[in-house]
Amino acid sequence: xxxxxxxxxxxxxxxxxxxxxxxxxxxxxxxxxxxxxxxxxxxxxxxxxxxxxxxxxxxxxxxxxxxxxxxxxxxxxxxxxxxxxxxxxxxxxxxxxxxxxxxxxxxxxxxxxxxxxxxxxxxxxxxxxxxxxxxxxxxxxxxxxxxxxxxxxxxxxxxxxxxxxxxxxxxxxxx
Amino acid sequence: xxxxxxxxxxxxxxxxxxxxxxxxxxxxxxxxxxxxxxxxxxxxxxxxxxxxxxxxxxxxxxxxxxxxxxxxxxxxxxxxxxxxxxxxxxxxxxxxxxxxxxxxxxxxxxxxxxxxxxxxxxxxxxxxxxxxxxxxxxxxxxxxxx
Numbered sequence: 001x002x003x004x005x006x007x008x009x010x011x012x013x014x015x016x017x018x019x020x021x022x023x024x025x026x027x028x029x030x031x032x033x034x035x036x037x038x039x040x041x042x043x044x045x046x047x048x049x050x051x052x053x054x055x056x057x058x059x060x061x062x063x064x065x066x067x068x069x070x071x072x073x074x075x076x077x078x079x080x081x082x083x084x085x086x087x088x089x090x091x092x093x094x095x096x097x098x099x100x101x102x103x104x105x106x107x108x109x110x111x112x113x114x115x116x117x118x119x120x121x122x123x124x125x126x127x128x129x130x131x132x133x134x135x136x137x138x139x140x141x142x143x144x145x146x147x148x149x150x151x152x153x154x155x156x157x158x159x160x161x162x163x164x165x166x167x168x169x170x171x172x173x174x175x
Numbered sequence: 176x177x178x179x180x181x182x183x184x185x186x187x188x189x190x191x192x193x194x195x196x197x198x199x200x201x202x203x204x205x206x207x208x209x210x211x212x213x214x215x216x217x218x219x220x221x222x223x224x225x226x227x228x229x230x231x232x233x234x235x236x237x238x239x240x241x242x243x244x245x246x247x248x249x250x251x252x253x254x255x256x257x258x259x260x261x262x263x264x265x266x267x268x269x270x271x272x273x274x275x276x277x278x279x280x281x282x283x284x285x286x287x288x289x290x291x292x293x294x295x296x297x298x299x300x301x302x303x304x305x306x307x308x309x310x311x312x313x314x315x316x317x318x319x320x321x
Contacts, residue, residue, distance in 0.1 A: 041193035048200035055207050063222055064230025064317035065284065070304045091293075115226045142293040148243075149223040149289035151296070152315050156225035168300055 066155060069167060087125065087132065088169075089118075089154055091142040101150040107132075115153040122161035137165040218242045218255055223289040223315045230315040237278040238312075239271065241299055245288035252291045254299065268302045275306060283311040 009017040088106035103112045108125060112118035125132045138158045142151045151168075158166040220242060242255040254261040261267045275281045283303050287296050303311055 041197075044193070044197055045200070048197065048204070051204055052200060052207070055204060062317055063286075063314050064228065065233045065312040066225075066230050066315055067233065067310065067312050069309055070300070070311070119227070142297075144292055144294035144297075146293045147289060148287045148291045148293055148296050149225075151293050152223035152289070152313055153225045155313065156227070156229055156315070159229050160227055168297075 086137040086139050089138055089140045091146045091150055091154055093143055093145045101146055115157045118157040119160045122158055126162055134162050134164050138163050139167050139169045141169040218258055220244055220286055220288045225315050228315055228318045230317045235282050237281050238284050239274050240284045240286055243287035243291050245290045252295050264298055271306045283308050285311050286314040
C-alpha cells in the first residue's frame, strides 16, 4: 500500500499516483495545478556534465619545464663567461651494455651507477671542499646516440645536487 | 469604479532555469574545445621523465616551442615550431630569427621526445645558440606526474 501524496492526485492502481484530471467549463480535460517531475532537462544536464568531464580530462597532461642557459666558451659575444674549471659530465652509450647509459665525470674517478647516484657524487664534490661550489659550472656532454631522456636526467641530477649553472656542451665532443 | 470587480487573471511568471543551464554548459564545452585547438602546438610527444624531477610550471610571456617528435628507430625525428612542420634546420633557424625580430625577449621551449637521440637535440640547441637566444626551457615531466 503506497502513501497517498498531498494534492490532487489519483491512484493508478499499479502502485503509483498520477495527477487527477478535471473537466473545465468548456468540457475539456485540464490538468490541475501540481508539481510534475520532468526527467528530460535533468538528462540534458547530466549529458552535458558527462561531455564536460570527458573533454576536461584530456587537459590533464602534466608537463613542467627546467630552465637552462646556453654554455658559451671562448671569445666573441660570450653571454655567460666560465671563469673556473667546469665539471664536465660525460654520457656515453656502449652497444650491448646492460646499462642504457654510462655516466662519467671528467674531474672525478667516481663512476655513478645511475642518476640518483650522480646526484650524490655531485653533492659530495660540491661540499667536499676541493674547489667546487654551487657556482661551479657543469657542462653536459653526451654522445650522439644517447637518448634525450638520459641527458635531461643528468641535467636534473646536477640541478638537484645544488649547482646553479648547468649547461649543455653544444659542440660535438671528439674523444 | 467597482473595487470588488474581478481583475483579469494574469498567467503566473515562472523562471525556467533548465535552458539557461543547458546553454551555459554548451558555452563552457565550446570554449574548452576552442582552447584545446589553440593549444594544438602541444604536439603528441613523450617528454623525458627525470628521476626526482625539478620540472615545474613556468609562465613565459614570449616563447617559441620547438617540438622534436620521435618517428621510428633509425629515422630522423620531425622538427616542428609549434604545430608547424619544419623541412630543414635552415628553415628552423630562419623562423627563429623572424620570431626573435618580432619579440626580442623571446625564450625557447625545447620539447623533445625522450627517445630522440641527443645528436638531433644538439642540432636544435646549436641553432638556438647561433641565434643568440640565451634562455631556453626543457620540457620534462614534473615529480609525481601520472
